[in-house]
Amino acid sequence: MAKRTIWQRLKYKNIAIALAILLILIILIVNSCSKNEDVPDDSNDNLPQTSVDNTEPEVPEPVVFEKYDMITVSSEEIGKGYLVLVNNNTVYNTQVDEDSLSIVGQAKTGRYPVKDYTVLLDNSIIAPLDEMMKGFLEATNLNTVMILSGYRTYEKQQELYNDELESTGQDSSTLVAKPGYSEHHTGLAIDFKVYNTDGTYQDFDGTGDYVWFSDNSYKYGFINRYPADKTAITMIDNEPWHFRYVGIPHATAMKKNGLCLEEYVDLLKNYTVDTGFFEVSDDSGTEYRIYYVAGGDESTNIPIPLKENGQPYEYTYSGNNVDGFIVTVTMN
Numbered sequence: 001m002a003k004r005t006i007w008q009r010l011k012y013k014n015i016a017i018a019l020a021i022l023l024i025l026i027i028l029i030v031n032s033c034s035k036n037e038d039v040p041d042d043s044n045d046n047l048p049q050t051s052v053d054n055t056e057p058e059v060p061e062p063v064v065f066e067k068y069d070m071i072t073v074s075s076e077e078i079g080k081g082y083l084v085l086v087n088n089n090t091v092y093n094t095q096v097d098e099d100s101l102s103i104v105g106q107a108k109t110g111r112y113p114v115k116d117y118t119v120l121l122d123n124s125i126i127a128p129l130d131e132m133m134k135g136f137l138e139a140t141n142l143n144t145v146m147i148l149s150g151y152r153t154y155e156k157q158q159e160l161y162n163d164e165l166e167s168t169g170q171d172s173s174t175l176v177a178k179p180g181y182s183e184h185h186t187g188l189a190i191d192f193k194v195y196n197t198d199g200t201y202q203d204f205d206g207t208g209d210y211v212w213f214s215d216n217s218y219k220y221g222f223i224n225r226y227p228a229d230k231t232a233i234t235m236i237d238n239e240p241w242h243f244r245y246v247g248i249p250h251a252t253a254m255k256k257n258g259l260c261l262e263e264y265v266d267l268l269k270n271y272t273v274d275t276g277f278f279e280v281s282d283d284s285g286t287e288y289r290i291y292y293v294a295g296g297d298e299s300t301n302i303p304i305p306l307k308e309n310g311q312p313y314e315y316t317y318s319g320n321n322v323d324g325f326i327v328t329v330t331m332n
């Protein structure tokens with residue numbers, strides 16, 4: 001056997017080294033590729049690895065409407081509608097028409113107590129309130145939830161505010177809003193109280209059987225307006241007794257996304273005719289597309305989508321009491 005020269009030996013050694021380096025590189029590349037497919041969250045390291053799905057992800061059809069009609073509304077309507085935001089920073093300047101209010105004790109059809117005939121609410125929310133109270137009665141066999149308070153004038157709110165300051169000795173309150181800054185001025189807000197069968201009263205604390213309301217009110221268009229986990233945003237203490245009507249699509253959207261009204265009104269500004277719609281389905285399967293239209297100085301043109309036959313979709317709009325309008329289109 002011929003002896004290899006030193007040069008031949010070196011050549012074989014170099015090839016072996018080169019092959020080893022190549023092998024290490026391949027291992028490193030393969031390794032790093034498979035790492036990228038892992039879930040980058042440490043907490044998932046122990047989970048069984050799912051096989052890589054090579055099928056294209058299903059991209060939802062972009063929502064577009066072909067044609068719009070324009071309606072023009074005056075800018076003072078920014079203060080009207082079910083989505084008006086009223087809080088410690090957002091005054092409610094809208095003059096509520098007395099004809100739009102009803103005496104709840106007279107207008108209601110449900111079996112639930114109302115404090116007295118001074119309790120007024122916006123005409124249009126008595127029927128959903130009746131429905132909600134019927135739902136509660138069916139679920140719990142209780143009709144102990146009393147309507148304590150509804151619409152309030154500025155004078156009434158001033159009285160309550162003064163009483164609160166007097167009783168606490170503070171010069172401001174996180175429990176009673178200043179006059180002009182209470183959503184009770186809208187006729188869309190309700191305070192509950194529990195009226196026991198023995199004739200005694202207690203605060204509605206939303207616990208026990210009464211959890212039903214925070215769980216189900218959205219199905220009727222009402223939200224628990226000042227929940228405990230949103231006090232930093234609402235700037236109002238937890239008020240389990242205070243409910244606000246916003247309509248079923250919006251109450252559903254807020255409930256399902258864990259948003260309070262401040263957050264929701266803010267979020268909707270990202271959804272416009274140009275950028276795309278906020279979509280929500282209510283529990284009965286009705287689909288809605290929701291979008292924001294910035295308010296103009298004196299009037300605002302609101303685009304309303306048209307069906308293929310040229311007829312407008314069913315829609316509603318509401319001012320947000322800040323800077324524009326929210327349009328809600330019913331799709332089916």
Ligand SMILES: [Zn+2]
Pocket residue numbers: 184189190191241242243
């Ligand atoms: Zn209230």
